[in-house]
Amino acid sequence: MLPDDFTKPKVSEVVSITSHQLKTPISIVKAYLEALLSEDYGKINDKQKEYLGDALENIKRMSMLVNHLLDVSRIEERRYELQSQEFSLKEVTEDIIRDFFSWAQASNCQIILKTEKKLPLTISDPLKIRQVIENIIANAIKYKSPGQGKIEISIKKENNMLLFSCQDNGIGIPEDDFSKVFSKFYRAEKAVEIDPSGTGLGLYIDKAIIELSGGKIWYEKNPDAGVTFYFTLPIAI
Numbered sequence: 001m002l003p004d005d006f007t008k009p010k011v012s013e014v015v016s017i018t019s020h021q022l023k024t025p026i027s028i029v030k031a032y033l034e035a036l037l038s039e040d041y042g043k044i045n046d047k048q049k050e051y052l053g054d055a056l057e058n059i060k061r062m063s064m065l066v067n068h069l070l071d072v073s074r075i076e077e078r079r080y081e082l083q084s085q086e087f088s089l090k091e092v093t094e095d096i097i098r099d100f101f102s103w104a105q106a107s108n109c110q111i112i113l114k115t116e117k118k119l120p121l122t123i124s125d126p127l128k129i130r131q132v133i134e135n136i137i138a139n140a141i142k143y144k145s146p147g148q149g150k151i152e153i154s155i156k157k158e159n160n161m162l163l164f165s166c167q168d169n170g171i172g173i174p175e176d177d178f179s180k181v182f183s184k185f186y187r188a189e190k191a192v193e194i195d196p197s198g199t200g201l202g203l204y205i206d207k208a209i210i211e212l213s214g215g216k217i218w219y220e221k222n223p224d225a226g227v228t229f230y231f232t233l234p235i236a237i
Contacts, residue, residue, distance in 0.1 A: 082125035109149030124213035140168035167228040
């Protein structure tokens with residue numbers, strides 16, 4: 001029989017506690033794998049390098065899942081906080097495109113950025129907004145249609161907001177799933193076929209970040225192929 005003062009923990013609390021407990025061992029294993037792959041402790045053969053590389057990729061996926069689960073638990077418990085400051089949305093976007101250049105090129109995908117010459121600063125958490133943009137662009141690259149991929153990114157001023165858009169010519173989103181896109185664990189069937197390792201939490205977290213920043217996030221189906229994701233952020237005064 002349970003004691004009188006026993007309180008059954010919420011699912012979000014269990015997830016949060018478990019995720020916190022997993023973070024340290026995952027970080028340690030990741031560090032060991034990276035040290036072995038760098039051959040700091042001796043030479044390794046090609047087969048060992050292949051196995052260690054696969055192990056590292058999987059531990060990175062585990063780390064991403066743990067971080068996503070922690071974010072979700074904080075969002076649901078209203079403990080998710082942003083470290084807001086003024087920054088250039090254009091500069092953050094340009095930096096991400098540079099980081100993604102090799103991956104996009106290897107995926108036969110072109111990224112085009114169009115912005116106004118002079119854009120005001122925005123105010124939010126630059127690291128969290130970077131996370132949002134990385135997720136949107138990564139999805140556009142990952143779920144492109146066969147053949148040449150094309151991603152057109154735009155940033156412009158609209159009234160007292162900055163409007164970010166990312167248009168792709170990818171596999172799109174089924175009409176039946178339109179209302180589920182920003183839901184937890186949502187993944188379209190085609191997306192699962194292309195990348196079974198996804199968590200289905202990225203866009204849910206993105207929505208929370210943008211709304212906590214005082215903006216909005218949405219998407220539209222393109223007339224020919226793919227989708228365009230939009231979000232707005234307030235201009236810093």
